[in-house]
Amino acid sequence: MDIRYAVGKSQYQRMTTDELRNEFMVDLFETGKLNLLYCEVERAIVGAAVPTQSCLALEAGKELAADYFCQRREIGVLNIGGNGTVTVDGTDYSMENLDGLYIGRGAKEVAFQSVDKDSPARFYLISYPAHADYPTKQAKKADANALKLGSVEDANKRTIYQYIHENGIKSCQLVMGFTVLEPGCVWNTMPCHTHERRTEVYLYFGLDDDSRVFHMMGPGDETRHIVMSNEQAVISPMWSIHSGCGTKAYTFCWGMGGENQRFDDMDHIAIKDLK
Numbered sequence: 001m002d003i004r005y006a007v008g009k010s011q012y013q014r015m016t017t018d019e020l021r022n023e024f025m026v027d028l029f030e031t032g033k034l035n036l037l038y039c040e041v042e043r044a045i046v047g048a049a050v051p052t053q054s055c056l057a058l059e060a061g062k063e064l065a066a067d068y069f070c071q072r073r074e075i076g077v078l079n080i081g082g083n084g085t086v087t088v089d090g091t092d093y094s095m096e097n098l099d100g101l102y103i104g105r106g107a108k109e110v111a112f113q114s115v116d117k118d119s120p121a122r123f124y125l126i127s128y129p130a131h132a133d134y135p136t137k138q139a140k141k142a143d144a145n146a147l148k149l150g151s152v153e154d155a156n157k158r159t160i161y162q163y164i165h166e167n168g169i170k171s172c173q174l175v176m177g178f179t180v181l182e183p184g185c186v187w188n189t190m191p192c193h194t195h196e197r198r199t200e201v202y203l204y205f206g207l208d209d210d211s212r213v214f215h216m217m218g219p220g221d222e223t224r225h226i227v228m229s230n231e232q233a234v235i236s237p238m239w240s241i242h243s244g245c246g247t248k249a250y251t252f253c254w255g256m257g258g259e260n261q262r263f264d265d266m267d268h269i270a271i272k273d274l275k
């Protein structure tokens, strides 16, 4: 697995477009493969598994120096593709589009499969170190805590579906869910915020080939953007806002790890203070 080292605030100030993309953007979805990226930021591992003919097994890799991937880790999974199955220690979880799965520390065997190789499941993974075992549990959109935010006037009307969070599926540090924008709404997380207590990874999906999301990053008084296409993820360091504006509506998966799990622990930044 590739390793992505952290970029400091001062280094960020002088980076070119290419440098920003190489350091913060993550492109892992590949047909028939399971790809992982180890990030120094929060020791997150971001992954994508797109099984076709055969099933794809999750291996620890030498980077973890562990007997199996979840020996000291927990994982959140979101299926953004066709129907599939995640097998955890012999139990099959059948995963439809937008179904989620929390896999707790201690799970020894994790494998991904598609029902139809011509319309494969597309599993997005986000993992953090875990200090305790919480039960593996499936998440369905109907059971998610749905937060309705924004308005049509502000072009940011959207629903936040919380899967793994303080009052939902329990975890050590992982907080995860996804946000769906209404047609014609393009802004997420504007007004924006930081939370030095947690770092976040966004995966943008549900975009056409010719649509893009301008992902906003950086301290509020020193913003930059990264132009993202479908199924690309972006690492948001502790000092960074994470907000986006699309050329049309889109969906994104957000995952966080860190000091606490409090969704409303945010340092809000007023739009008029952005630079």
Ligand SMILES: O=C[C@H](O)[C@@H](O)CC(=O)C(=O)O
Residues within 6 Å of the ligand: 158, 160, 178, 179, 188, 189, 190, 200, 242, 254, 263, 266
């Ligand atoms: O800390 C929380 C995260 O930034 C996201 O959950 C925000 C988000 O999904 C949204 O506003 O649509």
Ligand SMILES: [Zn+2]
Residues within 6 Å of the ligand: 193, 194, 195, 200, 242
């Ligand atoms: Zn946030």
